[in-house]
Amino acid sequence: MSEIIRNSYLKELCTWKDQKRIKVITGVRRCGKSTVLNQYINILKTIYKIRENQIQVFDFNNPKLLKFSYMELYDNILKNSIKGKKNYIFLDEIQEIKDFEKCVIGLYENKDIDFDIYITGSNSRMFSQELATLFTGRETEIHIFPLSFKEIYDFSIQKTNVIDKYTIFNQYKMFGGLPILLEHYENVEMNKKDLAMVVDGCIQKDIRNRNKIRNFVNFRKVTKYVFLQIGQMLSVLNLASYIESNNKETLSHHTITRYLLWLCEALLVYKCENYDLNGKKVLLTTSKYYAVDTGIRNCESDFSNVNNGSQLENIVYIELLRRGYKVYVGKLKNGEIDFVAKKFEDTIFIQVTEKIDWDIESKNYKREIGNLEAIKIHEPKMILSLYDSSQKTPSGIKIFNLIDWLLAN
16 A cells, blocks of 8 residues: 655654653544554664564454453563563554553553553543543653645655646545545545545444444534534534524534534544634634544535635644644634634734735625734734735735645645
């Protein structure tokens, strides 16, 4: 199978090698966590000269390994470990083992054998809540996303005859960056089948089975609606109204809130909170939701109702997360900023558009440029446009080509 070397994640893993931390690797199902682990293990063997008998790998996607209790797993690892040497333990999709955290903490606190522990999982709740007390101060999370546009672009120009960046971008916008698609990235029907398989696996294994959903039909109605409304302000109230008006039944706000939470915990969608730029506070009543991958979003909407603006926003939002930003929607008194991206002390205000209309009276101009000009805070402002680049607005706001920005380091 074709494989892309995930250098940024490998560099991060190498940074944490041999540190007394539990390396927690999270990401949506099939985003490439196992591949990154295998690439890292290869680095351990070839670069750091770690011997085979110092490395133990358990892939709990393998049904044969599900027979382990946490204690049996612990004992098995101890039995095959070497005293006086560093032992590298890789537990892939460890959430499949009940009470696995007891095994992991037991290894971490073992005084007789030196362990370097790596675990992966496809559900954020497992690490953010259930293990918070046990792991606090002892873990480092490395969050893995599907392939970036730059990774897909570099792969495409090496493995195919396609070199036009807009052609590759349109393909990426439609089918996203799940590594499973690499073998047949230009085959539309195969892409659709594989995406459907991934979505079904996420929903069945990471949401339905884990949360024991009673009314699965209603859950799927909410799921479909959320993906159709990617990039739009969403509240529990308007979602409940939609379900009631279109399906002639009522869902409680509590139920809808749980459904949204489960989608986020499975890392299928990310909640982008609304930030009041005047009051400088997060608004809790409405938020936007973005898909972890545009291919997954389009699969859930049957590859119809594809809003180009929302797709562009979705790609930029995930890229900002990938680059380490905390991202909000900016709320103005009479307008909105697509993204307020914060990293440490830095803040960037970003508008995303397909093409700028330079008529100062047009809605597009007022939305993309006027809203940025209305911000009086002296922080960087920028516009990412699919078809404009290397320009400035009359007030000096820089305009960057969206594709070139995605390809930049």
